Amino acid sequence: MVLPGESRSWMRLEWCHIEGCPKLHTLFPAHEHEFFESIRIFFASDLPMAYCIWVRSICHHSSSFEGLQYIYLHNCPPLVFILPISSFTLPHLESIQIAHCSNLQHIFPLNDECPQEIASKVTFKKLKHIKLYHLHKLEQICDTRLITASALETISLRDCWGLRRLPAVSLEGPKPVVDCEKDWWDRLDWDGSEASHEPSLFKTCHSVYYRKTLPRVSILR
Template sequence: MHTVFHLNLSPLPKESFQSLETFRASHLKQVECIWSRKIRFYDGREEHLPAFGKLRYLHLHSCPSLKFVLPWSFATLPSLEIIHVTYCDELRQIFPRGEPYRGRCATSIEFPSLKRIHFHELPKLICEADMLAPALETIKLRGCWSLRRLPTIHNGGANDKPLVLVDCEKDCWDKLDWSGMEESRNLFAPSHSGFYRKTMLRGTPLR
């Protein structure tokens, strides 16, 4: 199976996945995407559709061929609280840009309810879409060596929320790109594990 939900043939009706609150998938060895890349959100009437409007929890584990999860064209996933993705070696993007909606596609995605992110052993993850997550509380990263950006948590106004705890390897933190995120950078509090990626031996240890 290449795709879990193959939706290339027609626009997605507004009722699609309207009540979905939790999505879990694990040990899908051959699956390359959950929702097809050419997914289209359009019914000709409403500007904002409620598809995935109640999605609160996304959990993916051990899907070694997975390359992306949900192509997105709108500006928000209003109810998503937790993203938990582990051991997906080929995963590059969770929310890549999808088919344009009425000729345009959102340049960033807002997650007003997102509180926790846990990424473990996602060596190719780059996160193409810019994420705005003002309610974010914790981020845990392990083995995400290609990741260069964190979500933006500054919303342009007064922000007296506690610092967002980022539990990650120091190597990963040092490689992050903060371009355009200067106002958010000071709202993160990094915490580094004592266990780091070991340097690989050069040549053979056998004599």
């Protein structure tokens, strides 16, 4: 567990890189006066026992994580979620890259105290890049039906078969490029043009190899 002493604070933390800590369980436990308003980059890799980065009861303030721009996670199998959202909406987040976190279900779950306006719609104003690989249990990027990301440029996904929805995007400007398996793309759920959420608003690029549905035939002769 990473825990500051009584005389220390994470208030000025701007960059966090944690790698290869086999006994680490929780990175940042709850603290009523920690807003993490200065953190810009978070990187974590090879944490085989880490089930939590920021706990669900983390302090909720409008300035919390307002400077966070980049999230990178690799090979943290026990993680179920990354950062709970309540009264803050990550206004400067630009890039999310996560791979080989086999238990991850939600990147940004909603806290129980989340206001209704956020619970119904979460907007990531500056999010440009999403890269998600081998997240077998991922269900949602954010635990809300509608996510908007008007600045989105690229989405790259592999082996995230449980994910059914992409963020809504801008009706104007270049279309975001989605690099993914064709089978996955064909099964996505959409809200339609009125919500800026339909396939025609994206440009797809399917990998040469993708999983195909096998015919239902007997292998017995």
